[in-house]
Structure formats: C-alpha cells, structure tokens
Amino acid sequence: xxxxxxxxxxxxxxxxxxxxxxxxxxxxxxxxxxxxxxxxxxxxxxxxxxxxxxxxxxxxxxxxxxxxxxxxxxxxxxxxxxxxxxxxxxxxxxxxxxxxxxxxxxxxxxxxxxxxxxxxxxxxxxxxxxxxxxxxxxxxxxxxxxxxxxxxxxxxxxxxxxxxxxxxxxxxxxxxxxxxxxxxxxxxxxxxxxxxxxxxxxxxxxxxxxxxxxxxxxxxxxxxxxxxxxxxxxxxxxxxxxxxxxxxxxxxxxxxxxxxxxxxxxxxxxxxxxxxxxxxxxxxxxxxxxxxxxxxxxxxxxxxxxxxxxxxxxxxxxxxxxxxxxxxxx
Amino acid sequence: xxxxxxxxxxxxxxxxxxxxxxxxxxxxxxxxxxxxxxxxxxxxxxxxxxxxxxxxxxxxxxxxxxxxxxxxxxxxxxxxxxxxxxxxxxxxxxxxxxxxxxxxxxxxxxxxxxxxxxxxxxxxxxxxxxxxxxxxxxxxxxxxxxxxxxxxxxxxxxxxxxxxxxxxxxxxxxxxxxxxxxxxxxxxxxxxxxxxxxxxxxxxxxxxxxxxxxxxxxxxxxxxxxxxxxxxxxxxxxxxxxxxxxxxxxxxxxxxxxxxxxxxxxxxxxxxxxxxxxxxxxxxxxxxxxxxxxxxxxxxx
Numbered sequence: 136x137x138x139x140x141x142x143x144x145x146x147x148x149x150x151x152x153x154x155x156x157x158x159x160x161x162x163x164x165x166x167x168x169x170x171x172x173x174x175x176x177x178x179x180x181x182x183x184x185x186x187x188x189x190x191x192x193x194x195x196x197x198x199x200x201x202x203x204x205x206x207x208x209x210x211x212x213x214x215x216x217x218x219x220x221x222x223x224x225x226x227x228x229x230x231x232x233x234x235x236x237x238x239x240x241x242x243x244x245x246x247x248x249x250x251x252x253x254x255x256x257x258x259x260x261x262x263x264x265x266x267x268x269x270x271x272x273x274x275x276x277x278x279x280x281x282x283x284x285x286x287x288x289x290x291x292x293x294x295x296x297x298x299x300x301x302x303x304x305x306x307x308x309x310x311x312x313x314x315x316x317x318x319x320x321x322x323x324x325x326x327x328x329x330x331x332x333x334x335x336x337x338x339x340x341x342x343x344x345x346x347x348x349x350x351x352x353x354x355x356x357x358x359x360x361x362x363x364x365x366x367x368x369x370x371x372x373x374x375x376x377x378x379x380x381x382x383x384x385x386x387x388x389x390x391x392x393x394x395x396x397x398x399x400x401x402x403x404x405x406x407x408x409x410x411x412x413x414x415x416x417x418x419x420x421x422x423x424x425x426x427x428x429x430x431x432x433x434x435x436x437x438x439x440x441x442x443x444x445x446x447x448x449x450x451x452x453x454x455x456x457x458x459x460x461x462x463x464x465x
Numbered sequence: 466x467x468x469x470x471x472x473x474x475x476x477x478x479x480x481x482x483x484x485x486x487x488x489x490x491x492x493x494x495x496x497x498x499x500x501x502x503x504x505x506x507x508x509x510x511x512x513x514x515x516x517x518x519x520x521x522x523x524x525x526x527x528x529x530x531x532x533x534x535x536x537x538x539x540x541x542x543x544x545x546x547x548x549x550x551x552x553x554x555x556x557x558x559x560x561x562x563x564x565x566x567x568x569x570x571x572x573x574x575x576x577x578x579x580x581x582x583x584x585x586x587x588x589x590x591x592x593x594x595x596x597x598x599x600x601x602x603x604x605x606x607x608x609x610x611x612x613x614x615x616x617x618x619x620x621x622x623x624x625x626x627x628x629x630x631x632x633x634x635x636x637x638x639x640x641x642x643x644x645x646x647x648x649x650x651x652x653x654x655x656x657x658x659x660x661x662x663x664x665x666x667x668x669x670x671x672x673x674x675x676x677x678x679x680x681x682x683x684x685x686x687x688x689x690x691x692x693x694x695x696x697x698x699x700x701x702x703x704x705x706x707x708x709x710x711x712x713x714x715x716x717x718x719x720x721x722x723x724x725x726x727x728x729x730x731x732x733x734x735x736x737x738x739x740x741x742x743x744x745x746x747x748x749x750x751x752x753x754x755x756x757x758x759x760x761x762x763x764x765x766x
Contacts, residue, residue: 425575
C-alpha cells in the first residue's frame with residue numbers, strides 16, 4: 136500500500152507547481168517542517184521524546200543567517216550542507232550529555248538546552264539581532280541570482296527532494312539492524328546491553344542524525360522566510376514538532392509528511408476563517424484527532440487500506456462491516 | 466561583595482523561589498500520582514494571575530482595601546482549580562490514562578494551546594498590574610535594606626504552609642493515604658476498594674489550584690502579560706526534574722536553589738537570567754541523574 140502511495144504522493148507534489156501556484160509557499164513550509172518532525176519520529180522509535188529539537192532547528196536557521204551576513208555571497212548548494220553540519224555538531228555536543236538520561240529527564244534536558252540557546256539568542260542582540268531576529272539574505276542557487284518568485288519555486292523543489300530523500304533514507308535506516316536496535320532500546324534496554332550493544336552510543340548516533348534533520352529544516356524555513364528569530368528555539372516550537380509527529384503517526388516515517396501537512400493546513404485555514412481563535416480551533420481539532428485516532432493520521436490511512444473487501448465488494452462489503460460492528464457492540 | 470546587595474539578592478531569590486515552589490509542587494504532585502507531565506500546568510498559573518489581577522483591581526475601584534485582595538486571590542485560585550482543572554481531568558485526561566506517555570503529553574499540549582488562546586481572547590495582549598496587597602502589607606528593613614513584607618515574609622510563609630500542609634495531608638489524613646496508595650500500586654489499591662478515579666481527580670484539582678494560587682500571588686509583584694504561562698511551565702519542569710520526580714521536599718529545595726540562582730543572575734549578570742535555572746538543573750543532574758531526592762529505579766531484565 137505505502138509502496139504505491141508514497142511515490143504517487145511525491146509525483147503529485149512534484150507536478151503541482153506546474154498546475155497551480157497558490158499553495159506553493161505553504162507546501163514549502165510543510166516540507167521544511169516535516170524534516171525536524173522526522174527527526175522526532177526517529178527518536179520516538181527508541182521511546183524517547185525530545186522537547187528541545189527547536190534548538191537544532193534554530194542552529195540551522197542562524198547558521199544560514201550568520202554565513203550570509205558575515206561571509207557574504209555563499210551558494211545555497213553550499214549553505215544547506217553547512218547548516219546541516221552545524222546542527223550535527225550541536226547535536227553531538229548536546230547528545231553526549233542527554234543520551235545518559237531517559238524519558239522525562241531526556242525530554243526536560245533537551246528542553247533546558249533549547250531554552251538556554253533561546254535566551255542567548257535573545258540577550259546577545261549585538262551578535263544575533265535580539266528579538267528582532269537576523270535577516271537571512273537570499274542566496275544564489277548554482278551561481279544564479281533569482282527574484283523572489285523564482286527562488287520560492289526552486290526552494291519548493293529543493294525542499295521536496297530533500298524531504299523525499301530523507302524519508303527514504305530514514306525508512307531504510309529503521310529497517311536495518313541498527314534501526315531495530317533502536318526499537319529494542321524502547322522495549323528493554325538492559326537486554327540490549329546484555330547483547331553487547333551500547334544503547335547510549337546507538338542513541339547518540341540517532342540523536343545526531345535527528346539533529347541534522349532538524350537543522351536542515353530550520354535552514355530551509357529561514358532562507359524561505361528571509362528571517363531567523365530566537366522564537367525558533369523556544370520550547371513551544373519543540374512541543375509543536377512532537378505534536379505533529381504524534382498527529383501524523385510516529386510508527387511510520389510518512390507520519391512526518393502527513394502530520395506536517397495536516398498541521399500547517401489546519402493552522403492556515405483556522406487563521407483565515409476564525410482569526411483570533413485560530414490557536415483554539417487548532418487545539419480542539421488536534422485534541423479530537425488524538426482522542427479518536429491515537430495511532431495518528433497515517434494509522435487511519437493504513438487501516439482504510441487494509442480493510443478487506445474494499446473496492447471490489449463495494450457497498451455490500453460496507454454493509455457487511457457495519458453489521459459486524461453492530462454484532463460487536465451487542 | 467556588597468552585603469546590602471547580597472541581602473537584596475537573598476530576599477528576591479527567596480520570594481521568587483516561593484512562587485516557583487507553589488507552581489512546581491503542583492506539577493510534581495500530579496506527575497507523582499498520575500504519571501502525567503501536564504504541559505498545561507503553566508496555563509493555570511497564567512489564568513490565576515489574570516483572574517486575580519482583574520478581579521482585585523475591579524474590587525479596588527469599589528473601595529476594597531488592599532489586604533482584602535489576599536482572600537480574594539485564594540478563592541479565585543480554588544475556583545480555577547476546581548472548574549478548569551476539574552473539567553480537564555474529568556472530560557479529557559480520564560480518557561487517556563492507559564495510553565502511551567507521549568500521547569498523554571500531547572493531550573496536555575493541546576489543552577495548553579487552547580487555554581493560551583482563551584486567555585489572549587479574554588484579556589488581550591496589554592499588561593495588567595495591581596499592587597494593592599504589596600502596599601497594604603508595608604515594608605520591612607533588615608541590615609539597612611528595605612523590602613516589601615509581602616515578598617520577604619508573606620510569600621515564603623505561604624510556601625512553607627503549603628509544604629507542611631501537603632506533607633500532613635499525604636501522611637496523616639485518610640484522603641492523603643488513599644492518594645499515596647494509588648500512587649504506589651493502582652491495581653492493588655482498587656482491589657481493596659479505593660476509588661482511584663476520585664483520587665486522581667482530587668490530586669489534579671489540588672495541583673491546578675496550587676498553580677493558580679502561584680499566579681494570583683505573583684500578580685502584585687509583576688506585570689501580568691502573555692507569555693508568563695509558557696515561561697513558568699518550563700521553570701517548574703526544571704524544578705521538578707532537579708528535585709527528583711514526585712518529590713515534594715525536593716521541589717522545595719530545588720525551587721529555592723533556582724530562585725536564588727536566578728536572582729543572583731538578575732543582579733550580577735543579567736544576560737544569564739533565563740539560563741540560570743537550567744544551568745542549576747544540568748549541574749544537579751550531572752551529579753545525581755535521578756534528581757536531588759529521586760530514587761533510582763530498579764532495572765528489570
């Protein structure tokens with residue numbers, strides 16, 4: 136099911152800018168923000184929730200800003216790996232410390248580190264621009280200077296391609312022996328140790344990867360919006376990432392895309408139609424989804440796909456099922 | 466180091482620590498009993514502050530003397546705890562006790578978003594301030610330093626009362642014993658006829674009331690404006706983690722440490738004000754990974 140659906144969705148998204156343009160900016164943000172969510176999903180396989188991945192998101196974003204301000208004209212092709220690398224280094228530094236802890240302590244320490252970065256970004260305004268943020272100039276792409284519309288279109292393609300690559304890579308990674316080690320850590324860490332594998336080192340490796348994903352996402356958002364603010368590192372941003380991961384479904388890498396898509400679209404429609412009440416509407420909608428669809432939106436899609444008799448049997452199958460349900464209720 | 470400045474730092478740190486304790490101990494209690502990390506806990510603090518400041522200011526225009534605001538604060542906090550906290554436990558949290566921890570976290574995060582927005586819609590974004598109780602209680606002078614009695618005496622006294630009250634409640638009353646029993650072993654407690662649901666409801670209402678009380682008591686000393694909820698929740702997370710989860714005495718010590726650390730930073734290195742609590746938390750956890758008063762869990766194979 137996923138094997139057909141996944142390429143089909145990607146193909147449709149790749150073709151989209153040639154048919155319509157109105158959702159290009161929103162979709163670019165969806166793709167960029169799905170990257171940190173993917174990082175969260177990775178760590179969730181080991182049962183660990185990071186409440187501080189906004190830290191790496193901000194590192195990616197500010198790396199873009201700093202390089203473009205202080206070094207000058209650097210190409211996007213060079214900038215994105217640079218920002219990802221910077222987030223990876225930050226991930227290693229924080230990771231060495233936090234992988235010693237589990238569950239709530241893991242979550243809280245991550246949160247603490249991101250809040251430290253947040254306040255540093257805010258207080259050292261002569262370097263970072265303080266609460267006003269740091270302007271991120273529009274870089275060249277393969278040596279070409281572009282106007283805004285062209286650049287947005289390029290960024291759409293770049294974000295989509297990077298996300299697709301990341302989704303495929305993480306999917307493969309989770310299916311590999313080391314990926315299964317991650318799941319084993321969630322089930323029973325002591326047994327993993329007895330097998331001669333270091334849970335800490337495994338977790339650290341994945342922590343760095345997830346930090347790099349978050350950094351790449353931050354870099355894309357910053358260059359798209361032309362701005363990096365301390366807000367990027369604030370804890371509610373991290374909370375949002377975790378939220379989107381569970382919303383989409385943490386059991387599958389595609390949950391990152393589906394969750395991010397749902398979140399950004401609900402957010403933008405709520406903002407357009409209910410104005411001041413958008414956050415409340417978003418909260419209520421998400422609450423309903425969590426309470427009635429605990430394995431996330433992707434779980435819903437999978438369940439629909441797995442239903443027997445769907446399609447060919449048509450209405451008869453539908454009726455049969457509702458009768459069965461009625462029996463179960465009795 | 467200047468002694469007078471040091472005294473000022475001490476007073477300020479203790480007063481702030483007392484407020485943080487009120488909020489953090491509620492969070493710790495809820496986590497200890499229900500194993501739920503309530504992200505919306507900071508919203509109770511903010512709601513308490515907003516409700517208290519607007520109600521007290523309105524009553525003051527009707528001629529209420531400043532000190533009378535204090536009982537008003539208490540009543541406001543209890544109302545918020547019972548109504549908002551009670552409804553939240555009864556209709557939302559109750560549905561997810563058996564779910565994964567990550568999912569429970571998310572439900573409270575969604576509630577946080579809703580309450581945060583609600584508060585913006587009701588009170589707007591302008592800051593509120595009413596200092597009636599602060600003036601009514603007057604000042605005290607120690608070693609040439611003058612500071613408000615509200616902050617030097619009243620707030621720490623309230624925090625101490627709450628600490629002793631909670632200890633007494635949990636160890637020497639029937640309702641407290643029921644809550645402790647549910648915390649230790651929910652199934653066994655239910656098997657001997659304890660109503661675990663009611664224990665959870667009572668715990669959650671107490672936690673929410675304490676947070677709202679923290680907000681109400683903080684309102685005379687600071688402007689009430691958007692963002693105080695999210696700020697306070699991360700601070701009480703830090704206190705709860707530093708303390709060791711579910712540890713009431715630990716929360717008191719950690720809140721005091723963090724309060725003092727923060728006020729040292731405010732007076733000597735203002736850039737590091739926000740960083741200080743986390744620095745203390747990281748230092749403590751480096752030495753004691755399970756927190757100040759936490760117990761190491763036995764490892765099961």
